[in-house]
Amino acid sequence: MTSGATPPLLALRGVSRRFGAVRALIDVDLEIRAGRVIALVGDNGAGKTTLVNVVSGVDPPDVGVIEWEGRPVRITHPRDAQALGIATVHQDLALCENLDVVGNVFLGREIHSYGFLDEPVMENRTRDLFRMLSARVPDLRLPVATLSGGQRQTVAISRSLLGQPKLILLDEPTAALGVEQTAHVLECIDDMRDRGLGVLLITHDLGVVKAIADRVSVLRLGRNNGFFDVNTTSQEDIVSSITGATHSDFKYCEQDEIDWEL
Amino acid sequence: MRRPRNAAPGECGGRPPTKNARSAVIKRAAVNRHLATFGRRLKAGELGSVPVLLGLAAIWMVFQALNSQFLSARNLSNISVDMVGTGMIAVGIVFVLLLGEIDLSVGSVSGLAAAAFAVLNVNLGMAEGVAALVAILVGSATGVVQGFFFAKVGVPSFVVTLAGLLSWNGLMLYILGSTGTINLDDEGLVALLTSYYFNDVAVAYTLAAAGTAAYFLVSYHDSRCRRSLGLGSRPLGDIALHTAMVAVAVFAAAYVLNRFQGLPLALLIFLLVVIALECILRRTLYGRAIYALGGGVEAARKAGLKVAWVRISVFTISGTMAAVGGLFLASRVASASQTSGSGNLLINAIAAAVIGGTSLFGGRGSTWSALLGALVIQSIASGVALMGVPTAAEYMITGGVLLLAVVIDSLSRRAQKAHGRI
Known part of the structure; x- marks a missing residue:
């Protein structure tokens, strides 16, 4: 076991966020390590973008702990996230057109x-x-x-690479792109991993997941619904986890986590 | 041999091109690039101040044809002083429009500031400088209040400032009480704002020379900084051409003003304000934040900009500039009264900003548009007055020009959309 030696770059523990009556995130856990690409998948409305907003400080969580390199931190403003070394590429790109x-x-x-x-x-x-x-x-x-x-x-x-961040959140970076451009973005992500950055990649495209990610975390209706190792999990298993055909229980996840650490 | 005999030496096979030919080719390429850039901008709807300059030229020619006194030194000098009050207010409006918002209270705020100054100085005997400062701070305070309700409470700026339009007008009537018109001291500081001229011709020419030199030095310095980092920079010829254009404009203005009473103090102050605020908009962090908010509030928020603070500060600038404009307007008539800041002042100030090329949709514009737009509006007012036609005509012409400006703004926006922009 090495998990005691190097704490994960970022860990979410029991994070929840509600918008009025809508519970966007319920008791979500997530770990991201340096030099790894974690894919976050899930159906529309599963809470993927809310999770990105929580980590990037746009939308602070109601409950839950965010740990950065092993110590709890408060991220209540985009500046806090930037100061820690978290960079975000939002789905809408968040560019000023003019x-x-x-x-x-x-x-x-x-x-x-x-x-x-x-x-x-x-x-x-x-x-x-x-x-x-x-x-x-x-x-x-x-x-x-x-x-x-x-x-x-x-x-x-x-822009996200500017401040020499340690963790990059990419919200659907390839959704609107053609084949060649997608390949280029994937090369960029590969390059980031080689330089030891942690990457959280949100995508709908399981082909992209297979091509680039080390681990997959599935969100379903705002809850964790499984962590998988990309190399040992079939695409069907991931799909059924996304659609809710299987409810992976939490013990299995933790077991899986330990396997990965060894 | 099919090659024409007079082909440039560089195009003949084998021999290396001579230096002259090469520089000629480079120059031609540079000119072509410039033309291409201009054509692309025109098509893409980035017209800048081209339409307003063309419009101004047309207006001047028409009025000159109708009345030969229009382009006289005396009339042009008067226009340059008359436009300052509206122009100052329009500068504040430019800031608000850059955010994509609107401030309808500026007319009332300018009247309130004029009334506050008159009451404090004339009725209560406060020193003139202090009274003017308090009046300007009153304007700033109205901006802070409106900005707070807009940025923190979330009331649309249109509604907040519409409420302001009424309230500040009411406050002005309240502090004026039953006094009616208050006459200002003819020899006082505020009265001098619009009545003082630098009679010495050397002043206008010296400032024109200094302005030209400053323009050249700033452009040259920027270009050298860029070249030292290996970035593409403007060629020296390009800088020289622009400097020459600036020189022609400022020396022509100096010549005309000197033929009447010399450089008006009001115009000098206005130019300094326009240049200083333009510098803040283009070259500072704060200015960048204003443009960013106009280009996408969500993007600005996600980039960590302090959205609420920028919004409140912009409305504060608008209120402050409205108060400054109010003092200039009061100075021009040497009095403050219950009609100060009423009538079509508000419409004129907004129209000036838009006519000058600042977009109603946010994110595009410059303080120069306040100057150019105010010049257009004052030219129309002056031309109509010279012809002796009733104000009805002035309103209709100004309305028409405003509509034209907004149409140009909307069309250029549509051209940008067609180019996949916005």
Whole structure:
């Protein structure tokens, strides 16, 4: 057992969030380790995006503990998450259409002296980031509104890598993309894992899960409904867990967790 | 041999191109790129201040054709002073429009500030500087209140400021009481705001030269910073061309103003305010946050910007600028009365911002649009007054121009949508 030696990068314990009468998350547990890609799957309305909002500080939980590298933390504002080293690519990408690429990449983290923006330095660093991702955008000074879906995704991902985060949350990064662009995003994710980042990948596409993820966590109607090792689990098992054909009980999950640690 | 004899040396096989030919090719490429960029912008609906400059030229030509006094130095100088009050208010409106919101209370707030100043200074004998400061702070306070209800309570800005329009007007009538019109001191500081001219011709020319030099130095410095980091930078020729255009504009203005009484103090203050606030919008963290909110509130929130704070501060700026504008308007007529800030002042201020090219839909605009728009509106008012036609015509023409500006705004937005933007 090694689980005592290195605590997980991020752990959620018993996290719940309700919106009025709707219980979006009920007693959810999740662990993410450095250098691993965890896929979070589930049907529409299962609470995947709410979970991302909880971790990224957009929507703090009502109940539950969030542990970061083994110690409990409070994430009540996007700034808290950023300060810890959690970067988020939201499903809607959260880009400001009227700002240019550089403005969006640095939004909320602008380089400045005495409040005055240092545009050349920001543009330079954006260029380096794009080179690192081997991404192409026609002009870093174009408003984001002029870019294609794939290019916007690249902008959002580059932005998430800016502060040298330890954990990246990707909410459906490939949903709107074509085959080639999806392959490129998956390469980026692979690259992040190689550099030792923890990745939480939300997706509907089980092909993507099979291609890139190490572990799968299934949410169903706001509750945990199974953790699987991608390499040893058949796609059918995951599907039946998503649709609710099987209710994986919690003991089995914990057993599974230990197996993975060994 | 099919190659034409006068082909450029560089295009002949074998020999390396001469330096001249190469630089000519590079220049041509640069010009083509510029034209292409301009064409793309035009198609994509990024017109900037082109329509308003064309419109201004058209308005000036029409009124000059109808009355040869219109483009006289005296009339243009008067226009440049008359537009300052509305223009100051419009600068505040630009900030609010950048968020995609509206402030309907600015007319009432300007009247309230003028009345507060008059009562404090004339009736209660407070020192003029202090009274003016208090009046401006009253304007800021109205903005804080409205911003709070909008940003923290969540009442739509349209409704909050509509309530403000009534309330602040009521407050103004209350503090004026039964006094009616209060005349300001003709020799006082506030009266001088719009009656003082720098009679020395050297002042206007020196400032024109300084402005041109500053424009060149800032552009050159930016370009050098970018080049030192290996980023694409504006070629020197491009900077020189723009500097020349700026020089022509400011020296022509200085020449015309000097032919009357010289540079008006009011115009100088207005220009400084426009430039300073434009600098804040374009070059600071705070300005970036304003544009970001206009481009997507949710995105700004997720990026960790303090949305509520920015919103309250923007309404505070709007209230402050409305108060400043109110003082300039009171200065122009050397009095404050129960009609201060009423009539079509509100509509004119909003129209000025929109006519100048600031979008009603948020996220696009600049403080220069307040200046250009105010110039258009004051030109129409002046032209109509010169012709001796009733105010009815002025209202209709201004309304028509406003409609035209909003149509251009909406069409450019549609062009942007067609280009897959927004």
